[in-house]
Amino acid sequence: EVVLTQSPATLSMSPGERATLSCRASQGVGRYLAWYQQKPGQTPRLLIYDASTRATGVPARFSGSGSGTDFTLTISSLEPEDFAVYYCQQRGNVPPLTFGGGTKVELK
Amino acid sequence: QLHLRQWGAGLLKPSETLSLTCGVYGGSFSAYYWSWIRQSPGKGLEWIGEINHSGNTRYNPSLESRVILSVDPSKKQFSLNLTSVTAADMGVYYCATAIVRWFDPWGRGILVTVSS
Numbered sequence: 001e002v003v004l005t006q007s008p009a010t011l012s013m014s015p016g017e018r019a020t021l022s023c024r025a026s027q028g029v030g031r032y033l034a035w036y037q038q039k040p041g042q043t044p045r046l047l048i049y050d051a052s053t054r055a056t057g058v059p060a061r062f063s064g065s066g067s068g069t070d071f072t073l074t075i076s077s078l079e080p081e082d083f084a085v086y087y088c089q090q091r092g093n094v095p096p097l098t099f100g101g102g103t104k105v106e107l108k
Numbered sequence: 109q110l111h112l113r114q115w116g117a118g119l120l121k122p123s124e125t126l127s128l129t130c131g132v133y134g135g136s137f138s139a140y141y142w143s144w145i146r147q148s149p150g151k152g153l154e155w156i157g158e159i160n161h162s163g164n165t166r167y168n169p170s171l172e173s174r175v176i177l178s179v180d181p182s183k184k185q186f187s188l189n190l191t192s193v194t195a196a197d198m199g200v201y202y203c204a205t206a207i208v209r210w211f212d213p214w215g216r217g218i219l220v221t222v223s224s
Contacts, residue, residue: 089210
């Protein structure tokens with residue numbers, strides 16, 4: 001199966017800063033990668049799919065990039081509500097689909 | 109707007125069968141695959157499998173031998189049965205809508221505990 005490795009595990013940031021989260025796949029998945037946001041006690045929320053397409057209602061400060069094995073989620077200027085855990089998920093041509101271990105964006 | 113509501117027993121003894129059901133509200137039942145995903149501190153998010161309105165299924169090979177998915181299109185419901193549960197099966201179980209390759213929306217999740 002495709003292993004997704006997210007880094008860093010924890011990102012300590014301040015509001016207004018730019019956050020860059022990485023997701024690396026053990027083998028190429030094309031652009032079949034999504035990002036989810038999960039806040040404590042809540043369900044994951046789809047943010048980005050097809051590597052760079054924002055889901056409905058997702059603010060423009062969230063952007064995704066990458067293809068193949070290396071992907072990035074960027075939050076251009078952190079808002080207080082953005083402190084959460086972020087997961088990547090792949091659904092390339094090698095089943096099963098898998099999720100990364102998550103990056104926690106915490107308040108510095 | 110599509111909304112999922114899930115229910116089922118959350119406290120099980122080892123070797124019992126986990127049974128959960130998810131109802132689909134406010135949207136088409138035939139347009140998507142319907143998935144089960146679980147989350148635990150040890151394994152993170154893990155896809156269990158999915159089913160469509162016709163009963164076509166896809167499973168995670170790691171769980172396939174213990175998973176049975178079923179669907180009732182007349183009620184717009186789908187169900188998960190996971191047999192022979194152990195402590196390793198503890199976590200939060202989510203139902204979710206598989207939109208092509210992605211999941212949106214998700215149900216609220218049910219915490220499953222396995223204890224003798």
